[in-house]
């Protein structure tokens with residue numbers, strides 16, 4: 001299994017880091033087989049799996065359940081779990097409780113938390129306590145109601161400068177990596193070259209140290225909106241809808257099950273159970 005120092009070395013050797021979200025055992029297994037460097041159990045699960053319109057309703061129990069499944073599917077891959085909304089903005093003991101459950105019960109290697117500013121002491125205290133922390137700046141979906149929507153961040157002089165300062169502060173607080181979401185590629189490139197830790201982009205251009213995508217976006221498993229920064233590698237939604245339509249049709253037309261899908265018992269046995277078949 002890779003470690004935080006593997007990711008640092010990958011950055012130093014300019015070897016791109018491939019990360020993707022996963023929420024269950026089969027998707028984690030597929031990610032592992034594909035050679036994913038690390039898996040994120042993202043709170044995007046709230047939107048792509050649970051049908052919420054934001055990540056805010058996702059709970060610690062939700063992330064633990066998904067993380068346990070991911071761990072079973074990919075026992076040898078470094079797994080990062082998102083700390084859900086408001087689990088790291090209050091008492092540090094509450095944050096420790098959440099992290100302890102994630103690391104001890106779900107066996108994740110690291111946690112990710114969004115924002116700079118007031119979260120920085122938490123990043124530092126967690127790191128000092130032995131918890132690898134991944135930062136997340138730019139578009140931070142848990143703050144969607146403050147940001148006023150899912151929009152590109154850091155596209156003015158003031159916000160770009162603030163983002164650079166926050167990224168440096170996240171690194172200085174001890175984070176082992178940083179996710180940069182939805183920022184102009186030039187700014188992401190600048191931040192990536194400024195920091196020592198790997199910067200993993202999503203909607204942040206090609207000059208970061210790695211990329212992350214949401215599993216369902218990457219495989220086209222949704223009939224909703226697809227952001228501009230997503231490359232769809234398959235159209236699983238279409239495949240599933242076609243398959244299910246065929247199934248319904250087969251059931252209605254009595255084409256399924258066929259003989260090869262059924263079990264039989266020999267007539268003697270049947271006779272013993274039911275006294276034989278009466279026609």
Ligand code: KIV
Nearest residue numbers: 021042043044179212
């Ligand atoms: O929750 C998530 O999937 C994420 C990625 C978008 C980085 O945080």
